Amino acid sequence: MKNFIEVIIRTQPFLPELISGLACMFTTITGIEERENEIVCFFTEFSDEDLDYLRKLLENLKKESLIERFEIYIETIEQRNWNEEWEKSIQPIKVTDRIVIKPSFREYIPQNDEIIITIDPKMSFGTGFHQSTRIMIRLIERNIKPDIKVLDVGTGTGILAIVCAKLGASKIVTCDNDEFVQDNVLENFEKNNCKDKCSFVYGTIDEITENDFDLILANIQKNVLIEIAEKIKAKSKPDGIIILSGLLLEDEKEICEKYSSLKFKLIETAIEDEWLGLVFRNM
Template structure:
């Protein structure tokens, strides 16, 4: 298999958003290298024939637009290289193992054998498009909080579902209903594929939409793992979809933006119940008080 390697210079504030963009335009693999002074090198791997000029142009445009969200992404320099001819995917697979991200939830690649323990919930993901997200502090933080706060009779809303992993986990943990949406149609397609892989597609309503534009109804649990400034834009409308006493799990927040999110929540009568931090990433749990 011939591959192209897309190398992007960024930082800790920008890498999560860039990781999502790479996944959504069809990377078969994504990796990250950390350097001093918070520099991060993102690498996305694409089948040579799939990395069209249109995709490259879209990548450049979407990365440049991250500045519209007041997101500092560092230099944002992009380099594209060819890789030596080798069975890169099979080599990469050997390095990816199942991971237990919470007390119950295990994320495992589809090709790996894993002996399930009695109380474990297994989420299967294919490489590249989705698997790496299980290692990310925002995703694992959300999964921990979903496991902790979800009750079996909860109606769940997942805003910015991405790969669908959070909705899949909520469904496997026993959510009564689940509405998952994303502004990107490619993300919705990937989420549906992952839900089908985990045999929960018929239990999750996936749709394309921007934040709450297409949401109707009230929910017991609202999840949003998105950019901090998008979360800030979302919060004033949260009372429209969050029941009184409901729980909101908000992530994708870097340390420097956490106070901004907490202040905004207080304005709209949300009480911060719990905050967890994984590396530089913050996940906030809030309860709507009225």
Template sequence: MRFKELVFPLKIDEEELLEKLYEEGFSNFAIEENREGNRLLKVYLREGETLPSFLSGWKPLDERLTTPKDWMVELEPFEIVEGVVADPTEKVTRTDKIVVKLSPGVAFGTGLHPTTQMSVFFLKKYLKAGDRVVDVGCGTGILAIVAKKLGASYVLAVDVDEQAVEVAKENVQKNNVDVIVKRSDLLSEVDGVFDIVVSNILAEIHLRLLEDVDRITHERSILILSGIVDTKENMVREKARKKGWNLLERKQEREWVTLVMKRS
């Protein structure tokens, strides 16, 4: 499949951009930094697809036809956190680290973003062999794959976006892991009880998640909430507190915050 790639200078902060793209249900994008340190937004349009409305007044710096294979060569293998390597090239063979084969494409969550890195950091810290894990808003499926490779007995990955579900399924297959991937608006299609719930989405969506997460957790479950911009951290923490979740720890990279919580 061929896409039109449009490159824009990033004129608004990343959190605002993600909110606008989420509101329009648009997931074919990437945020990158060029050699001069300027942040760029890359948008990928299928044939006949139009730009998200808020981008209509933005002037692209570049425009070209591209395919998913072109996107894969833009990243070399890199360490997400110590001991966990993302491999877009599918050439890493080392056995002393957890290696996640990955087609980065355009779905949010390649492992380069600090929200993904912090989520992986806490999965490594809190996941015990045999745990049941659900990745809510899975994107590329990287967190679900890491959870399985860390020793989870059962892993479910869900996303409301159909393309994200397809990308996650492809990555699960690449890694030859037993992870169930399906479409679900947050927890609407999720049943069972989980030891760890990890979610790397926007702060406002975490508020919705907190309304239903008790249904699929127990008194010792761990809740990892990432993708929270620091100006909205208190909003999420207050909602969680009202729902009976206590803060175990937090981690911050740039303006992004990840919270780890447990039932009070």
């Protein structure tokens, strides 16, 4: 049986929603469990670099006087679906005036012209609860055009691809290198009646053979966004739009410098709490 890495985070004061949000930014996370005075996160892999990044995120909370101190404990454990109980607590969330995200096991009656997106996260990231996901959805809504071709890098549950399909995109290609994603994302495409528009490729952006995307989405942590910047450039059509998040406010300078060096022009920013979204145009 495959082993997982258990990372326990304790903070004073205990801020479970904030700490869970930080943990969700790691691409190898498979589940989160809230216990008394601690958040327990489960990872397929958790490197020394990941630990350093987690410490940096928590140190930032100290600098902002949101927490006084923190503790991190790491242990190797046997596989289990740690998300099962957490999923049961998910409620519908209104992300914008038009877009509502809900799990399949919750009823929601749409009002006026609301767009209802049904997402069951299983072991994937992207439910609408994290600030960066909400930022991405708002920026997509403001920047999408009808009948465009979209690439969603690190799709997770497929939520951003589904939003694009509902808002009029004609073709959305998605990819993710998380082994738990494929069945979940295809199931979510089916539930939202957009499997004719949305496709999934298991792997990274390197496995995407198409180019000339009108819109590219990437809600991934800063280090990955910097690493794949040239590849995003190669996939973007001239005058194409890219929307990036998974970023903290302090990441803006480094990301802007990298993407500006590739002839992307920053045209819009969005902020929620300490999280940042950036929109660039390929010049």
